[in-house]
Each structure stands twice: as C-alpha cells, then as structure tokens.
Amino acid sequence: MPPPDCPPGGPIAALIPAALPRPRPVPAPVGDLPPGPPAPSTAAPPGSPGTGPAIYAIARLNRSGQISAAGVMSALGWAAGDLITVTVRHGAILVRPTGHGRRAIGADSALVLPAAARRMCAIGAPSAVLLAALPDADLLIIHPIATLARLLARRHTQILERPS
Template sequence: MTSSKRNLPTIAEQMIAALIPAALPRPRPEPAPLPTLPASSSPWQESLPALDIARLDRSGRVSARSLLDALGWRPGHRLRIDVNHSTVLIRAEADGRHSIGARGDLALPVAVRQMCAINTGDMVVLAAEPAHDLLILHPAATVARLLADLHTHLTADRHDR
C-alpha cells in the first residue's frame, strides 16, 4: 500500500506537466532608452556646505572621512579648534595644536566638549565649507532647536491661512 501512495504524486506531476505547453522562443526586447539626467552640480549647490552626521565615541572622537576628503585634509593635517556659540569651528592651520588622527578621525578636546555640552554617544552634525577650508561641528541639540523654531514658524503660517 505504501508503494501506490508514493506513485500518486509522480503521476499527478506528469499530468500537470503535460497540460503546460513548452515555452516558445522569443526575441529579447530592445532596452528602453535612459532619460537624460541634469548635471550633477549646479551653481547653487556648490555654495552649500557638504553635510554629515557622526556620533562622539568614548574617546571624544568623531569620524568624518567623507568631509575630510572634500576638504582635502589627510591624517596628520594640523588644525585649529575654536568654539563660537556652542558651535565648534575647525580650521586648517599650519601651526595648529590639533591634528587629524591616523584613521581619519577628529579628537575633540575635553574643554570643547564641555563648552558645547557634547557627551559620549551624542550625535553631531558636521558641515564642510571647502571654499573657506573650514569644518563646522554642531551639537545635535542645537540643530534640533533650530529646526523646532523653523517648524513653529511653518505651522504658525499654516494656521494663519
């Protein structure tokens, strides 16, 4: 009895295969033409900063390789780090006291982190200004406050209509 049960699926499969016609050969369709895309950089985009986000590690470092590449800064590049209104300004300076680490990271001094209220694990927003050879680091809390102000104005304008 077990042998007849084993044969049933095989017979059923053969019957279904007999009902499905063989595929006919077809010529491959011509590929659709690709649309022409606009130029990747327009004049207004060149004046905008390149942006990235990073998280402060346990050693007080942030990794921003793509922005450092945009600025042309390599490991060992000397820097000057200043704080202005809870924002960190990092400039290339030949006799700067700080430098880019061997792995392409930026070590933020403890005093800078304390003045800007940046703690281990905090997110920061980085903006590279290649035309000015400048990297600006914003604490995420500062960016959130700026966006909250903007959103308040946007929603107020909407309610006034």
C-alpha cells in the same frame, strides 16, 4: 593639639576651600528663520568668502570624544596627519588646518574633539553632532545636535502655524 573649638578628628573649615560654582554652558542663541518657503541661494554673494555651498554630515562621538568625518574631510581636501587648530565660537567647534600645532587629523579621518571645547558647547559623549564643511573657507564647523533640534522645532512650528 587641636584648638578647643575644633572637633577631634574633624576637618578644619578654614583649610578647606569652598567649591567654586561652575555654570553650565548656555547654547548660543539661534536667530529667527525666514518666514517664507523660498530656499536660500547656494551661490555666495560677491565678497563673502566661505559662504558657498556646505557639505553636511551627522557623526557620533565615542566616549573619548572622537568622531569619524571621512566624507567631510575629503570634501575639504584634508588628510590624516594634517595639523589642525580647534576653537569655539558661538556655541560651535571650529576646526581649521594649520601648518603647525599639536593636533592632527587621525587615521581614517578621525578627529578628537578636546574635552574643554565639548564642555563649552554642551556636547556630551557619546552624542551626535552636525558637521558642516565649508570648502570655500577651508573650515569645519561642528554643531551640537541640540542646535539642529532647536532650528527644526522652530521651523516645524512655522509649518504648523502657516499651512501652504
């Protein structure tokens, strides 16, 4: 028999936990762009591993979070079956080869980005992402397309404010 203060057939509030708030991930801050027109050098400064030339591509995630990255995989020298590790840093997904692990590069150089990593970087599926392969660092960085849009919006503002 339910207690007298409980409505018949209704849930008992003390037994139903309150929903925990789940804040949306905040994209990483993007620094200011250099004001002048000179392009950055493609040569890496001495003692700066991984800052050499990068290979870029835009890819689209399918609904299961998979992307095809054949061009950047070949630039990195990675192949189907290679074991990888996936981490998140500064609002981007980092993929590195490892000699162990549970994740591997799929057939046709396909990568499945873990749902947790996609959520942490505010990457929805289907969605476009910017792939940045850094062969000198043996690293693939996957940026949300929103990061590229913010950088370009700032650059476009600079261009419109300072005609050459």
